[in-house]
Amino acid sequence: MRTATLQKSDLDRVIDLLSQADYRVIAPQNQPRLEGPDSIDVATFQEVQPGDSHNIGEGLSTTGIKPFLFPKDEPLFAYENRGKKVVLTEVSLDFPKTVILGVRPCDVASVSSLDAVFSDKNAGFNDELFTKRLEKTTFVSYSCTEPDVSCFCTSVGLAPDSDKGSDLHMTELPDGTLHVEVKTEAGEKIAAVIDSLLSGEGDAVARQQAGVVAAEKITRLRDSASLLPWLQDLNNFGDEMWQRLGEKCLGCGACTFECPTCHCFDIVDENSGNKGYRVKFWDSCQFDHFTLHASGHNTRNSQFERYRNRFNCKFKIYEDVFGEKGCVGCGRCIRGCPVNLDITEYMAEVAQKATTSAS
Numbered sequence: 001m002r003t004a005t006l007q008k009s010d011l012d013r014v015i016d017l018l019s020q021a022d023y024r025v026i027a028p029q030n031q032p033r034l035e036g037p038d039s040i041d042v043a044t045f046q047e048v049q050p051g052d053s054h055n056i057g058e059g060l061s062t063t064g065i066k067p068f069l070f071p072k073d074e075p076l077f078a079y080e081n082r083g084k085k086v087v088l089t090e091v092s093l094d095f096p097k098t099v100i101l102g103v104r105p106c107d108v109a110s111v112s113s114l115d116a117v118f119s120d121k122n123a124g125f126n127d128e129l130f131t132k133r134l135e136k137t138t139f140v141s142y143s144c145t146e147p148d149v150s151c152f153c154t155s156v157g158l159a160p161d162s163d164k165g166s167d168l169h170m171t172e173l174p175d176g177t178l179h180v181e182v183k184t185e186a187g188e189k190i191a192a193v194i195d196s197l198l199s200g201e202g203d204a205v206a207r208q209q210a211g212v213v214a215a216e217k218i219t220r221l222r223d224s225a226s227l228l229p230w231l232q233d234l235n236n237f238g239d240e241m242w243q244r245l246g247e248k249c250l251g252c253g254a255c256t257f258e259c260p261t262c263h264c265f266d267i268v269d270e271n272s273g274n275k276g277y278r279v280k281f282w283d284s285c286q287f288d289h290f291t292l293h294a295s296g297h298n299t300r301n302s303q304f305e306r307y308r309n310r311f312n313c314k315f316k317i318y319e320d321v322f323g324e325k326g327c328v329g330c331g332r333c334i335r336g337c338p339v340n341l342d343i344t345e346y347m348a349e350v351a352q353k354a355t356t357s358a359s
């Protein structure tokens with residue numbers, strides 16, 4: 001498909017043109033986290049309008065794009081008790097045509113992990129709140145040139161310049177221009193909208209070199225190939241490592257809420273008088289009540305069992321069920337953990353144990 005060059009200084013014009021073409025544009029934007037002089041700016045993905053500031057291509061966002069496909073909470077339907085009748089009102093599935101602009105390679109790759117769960121073809125399951133949003137969303141991804149110290153995408157089969165899941169991919173070159181690659185028909189539509197800003201065929205050699213240079217900056221390198229066989233060996237389910245891990249973990253759930261691939265949710269009725277909503281909201285396998293039965297029995301009664309589940313979910317369960325890892329190496333769970341629990345430390349420990357047991 002088509003390749004071209006775009007000036008980085010024209011990203012504002014890209015937002016203008018996409019907005020004029022009736023796309024809702026989502027992009028990373030710096031926002032103050034606190035009031036007053038101690039405030040720090042934090043980058044999160046937000047809806048942007050023409051003229052708004054953005055930080056596309058500048059650093060990593062604290063949170064990913066998950067809330068635009070799988071919101072933190074949303075109603076499934078409204079209900080009202082009218083005498084002996086219950087009247088249900090369905091929610092609209094008519095979502096806006098959306099472009100997510102400047103999404104990093106790990107985050108766009110994570111969409112297939114969510115899609116695997118919410119539209120499980122094998123189980124004949126389709127969560128339309130997710131899939132209808134996905135149908136309306138086009139992903140314009142942006143290679144990383146300065147990976148964070150917590151990033152480890154190259155250890156899970158990705159790279160700072162991966163285009164997996166992208167519709168149109170941009171890579172910033174040393175001369176400040178952007179190399180543009182159209183990957184899908186949805187990406188072709190975006191290219192048509194911004195055509196007046198595109199020129200030439202781009203510099204494929206410089207683009208590839210930029211990817212190599214960025215990958216060399218990643219310092220967390222782990223052998224993830226040994227994870228699956230070690231985790232599949234039931235003898236290791238009771239390994240002392242899990243207890244050690246569990247003693248450190250607070251069960252706060254920050255790692256799951258910041259994780260682009262974590263997808264667990266709960267459903268409750270939120271009532272006011274004789275009416276209310278049935279609401280779906282994010283949950284976390286790190287919470288002690290996550291597996292608590294009404295009887296009082298808890299199938300994961302201690303924190304080490306809960307963290308073991310999360311680790312297994314990323315590197316065993318996803319692979320067993322969907323044939324790919326449930327981790328894209330974004331490093332957010334490392335950056336966000338209040339007790340510095342580092343998933344890559346335990347990846348390294350498993351690799352070490354696997355090597356020792358094989359020799």
Ligand code: SF4
Nearest residue numbers: 259327328330331333
């Ligand atoms: S487990 Fe951690 S590194 Fe992996 S995708 Fe989730 S937040 Fe990112």
Ligand code: SF4
Nearest residue numbers: 249250252253255337
């Ligand atoms: S963020 Fe850290 S402390 Fe909190 S649940 Fe995750 S691993 Fe445990």
